[in-house]
Amino acid sequence: MAKVNEAAAMEIDDPNSNISDQISPKFSINVLQLLKSAQMQHGLRHGDYTRYRRYCTARLRRLYKSLKFTHGRGKYTRKAISESTVTEVRFLHVVLYMAERAWSHAMEKRQLPDGPNARQRIYLIGRLRKAVKWADLFSHLCSVKGDSRTSLEAEAYASYMKGNLLFEQDRNWDTALRNFKSARSVYEELGKYGDVENQVLCRERVEELEPSIRYCLHKIGGSNLQASELLQIGEMEGPASDLFKSKLEAAMAEARSQQAASLTEFHWLGNRFPITNAKTRVAILKAQELEKDLHGPLADSLSAEKRLVTFDKVFTAYHEARSCIRSDLASEGSAENVKDDLNGLDKAVSAVLGQRTIERNQLLVSIAKSKLTRRRDDKNEKVTKPEELVRLYDLLLQNTADLSDLVSSGRDRKPEEVTFAEECELKSLAFRAERCFYLARSYSLAGKRSEAYALYCRARSLAENALWKFQAHSKTDQLSIFNRVRLPHYFW
Numbered sequence: 001m002a003k004v005n006e007a008a009a010m011e012i013d014d015p016n017s018n019i020s021d022q023i024s025p026k027f028s029i030n031v032l033q034l035l036k037s038a039q040m041q042h043g044l045r046h047g048d049y050t051r052y053r054r055y056c057t058a059r060l061r062r063l064y065k066s067l068k069f070t071h072g073r074g075k076y077t078r079k080a081i082s083e084s085t086v087t088e089v090r091f092l093h094v095v096l097y098m099a100e101r102a103w104s105h106a107m108e109k110r111q112l113p114d115g116p117n118a119r120q121r122i123y124l125i126g127r128l129r130k131a132v133k134w135a136d137l138f139s140h141l142c143s144v145k146g147d148s149r150t151s152l153e154a155e156a157y158a159s160y161m162k163g164n165l166l167f168e169q170d171r172n173w174d175t176a177l178r179n180f181k182s183a184r185s186v187y188e189e190l191g192k193y194g195d196v197e198n199q200v201l202c203r204e205r206v207e208e209l210e211p212s213i214r215y216c217l218h219k220i221g222g223s224n225l226q227a228s229e230l231l232q233i234g235e236m237e238g239p240a241s242d243l244f245k246s247k248l249e250a251a252m253a254e255a256r257s258q259q260a261a262s263l264t265e266f267h268w269l270g271n272r273f274p275i276t277n278a279k280t281r282v283a284i285l286k287a288q289e290l291e292k293d294l295h296g297p298l299a300d301s302l303s304a305e306k307r308l309v310t311f312d313k314v315f316t317a318y319h320e321a322r323s324c325i326r327s328d329l330a331s332e333g334s335a336e337n338v339k340d341d342l343n344g345l346d347k348a349v350s351a352v353l354g355q356r357t358i359e360r361n362q363l364l365v366s367i368a369k370s371k372l373t374r375r376r377d378d379k380n381e382k383v384t385k386p387e388e389l390v391r392l393y394d395l396l397l398q399n400t401a402d403l404s405d406l407v408s409s410g411r412d413r414k415p416e417e418v419t420f421a422e423e424c425e426l427k428s429l430a431f432r433a434e435r436c437f438y439l440a441r442s443y444s445l446a447g448k449r450s451e452a453y454a455l456y457c458r459a460r461s462l463a464e465n466a467l468w469k470f471q472a473h474s475k476t477d478q479l480s481i482f483n484r485v486r487l488p489h490y491f492w
Contacts, residue, residue: 027089027146031153032187032201035100049108056101063094081137086145095141099134099161102127106168128165135161149190156186160209167212177216184209268348269407269416274341280324284349287317294359304367311360318353322346347406354403358396358427365392386442393435400428426469433462 038059043051064070067090071077081091106127109116116124135158142154159182166176184206191202263281266273275281290313293302302310325346329339371384404424407417440455 027086027092027142027150029089029092029096029142029146029150029153030198031096031150031157032190032205033198035096036201038100047111049104049111053101053104053108056097056104060094060097060101063090063097067091067094069094081141083141083144086141092138092141092145095134095138096157099131099138099157102131102134103161103164106131110168125165125168128161128168132158132161132165152186152190156183156190159183159186163212167216173216173219177213177220180209180213180216184213266345266348268351269420270414271344271348273345273348275345277324277328280321280328280345283317283321283324287314287321290314290317291356304363307363308360311356311363314356315353315360318349318356321349322353325349347409351403351406354399354406358399358403361392361396361399365389365396368392386438386445389438390435390442393431393438396431397428397435400424400431404428426466429462429466429469433459433466436462 038055039045039052042055043049067088069079069091071079079085081095085091106124109120109124109127112120135154139151139154139158143151146154159179163176163179163183166172166179187202187205187209191199191206193199263285264275266275266284275284290310293310294307294314325342329342329346368384368389371382372386372389404421407413407421407424413421436455436459440452440459443455444452
């Protein structure tokens with residue numbers, strides 16, 4: 001009898017006994033909120049995947065140290081994380097950040113300036129496979145150790161990573177589509193519950209997944225998307241759409257290279273300059289495609305911010321073209337006719353670049369004018385001061401002078417070039433009048449009334465001179481100029 005009681009007591013004291021086993025508590029992680037916060041605070045707000053990868057590495061180091069889960073001193077001894085290992089929520093964080101580190105490393109390789117080469121692409125896909133492996137482990141551990149919401153979010157995260165891998169591999173589009181749709185359906189459901197911040201994050205993730213889903217449908221053949229529609233989808237922001245953007249950019253670059261074969265000449269003010277370098281053709285074609293967004297029928301529907309971004313892309317493309325032209329000039333021998341063509345092409349591209357610079361600065365002027373009389377609102381937006389407009393008009397005057405000098409630099413000028421130089425002079429007069437007006441306004445706000453009065457009189461004189469010269473031109477020339485620059489009503 002004593003032995004039975006002793007055995008029972010030993011069974012009760014045994015930590016492995018079924019009687020004393022407590023039901024382990026379920027861990028809870030708001031996965032999307034945790035990742036979004038880390039990504040936005042550590043580089044991905046600006047698309048800096050290198051910084052985010054380094055953060056993940058530092059975070060893992062801190063987690064290992066705090067959990068006393070280090071991998072040995074000196075010789076590396078790997079420690080696996082299994083269900084029995086997960087005794088607190090930080091072990092789940094380790095697995096999650098391992099997946100994030102592998103994914104961010106892959107995205108870092110994807111964003112190389114000239115794109116990943118063959119070896120780098122193999123490494124990139126290997127990192128994505130590693131991210132899928134850790135995401136699957138995270139999903140499995142959360143299904144056992146996490147609550148229902150955590151398990152559901154982990155499952156959506158794993159599906160998203162699998163979709164990314166297949167998307168990058170350019171195969172199994174139906175499986176990739178199934179994974180992206182699975183992740184989207186989870187986030188759609190989670191977006192209906194919880195606090196407001198979590199609902200907003202879930203809806204944002206659904207919107208970020210939409211481009212990848214539509215592209216998969218396009219590749220399968222279940223969607224008749226045109227190239228312009230794909231470009232519009234590619235304008236969406238967020239880390240989840242970055243892989244889609246890189247894939248789309250690669251496809252557009254390939255299509256642009258094929259189309260550039262037909263671009264043999266560059267037309268400018270009645271001149272035709274041959275384009276022999278394939279890279280120059282591609283760069284000019286890219287710039288011309290972007291210019292259609294600025295001057296096409298849908299240009300008015302674009303916001304000022306999007307137009308500024310498009311202008312920056314146009315500048316990059318034209319600068320790339322000029323770099324190729326100047327490389328050709330340096331490599332050419334003593335062939336004078338080839339050098340003349342290249343110099344003419346460089347002048348033409350520089351002139352178009354100058355025109356777009358003036359248009360961009362005029363857009364900045366219109367943005368500044370819209371904020372000139374506005375009071376600070378709830379968003380605490382900066383109010384424009386007259387001095388800022390004076391600086392912008394200084395830039396416009398410099399741009400116009402540079403463009404006029406460039407066009408007037410040739411010996412035998414065509415009538416189109418003479419007309420263009422006259423238009424530059426008229427623009428300069430209008431810009432001088434507006435600059436003088438805002439300078440007068442600045443003096444008036446500073447309480448210097450006499451100086452302001454003299455400047456207002458000068459502004460009116462300049463405006464009258466500009467108007468007289470506008471009217472001296474032919475009707476067609478006058479209309480073309482007024483379409484580009486209009487004197488404001490406050491002069492009359």
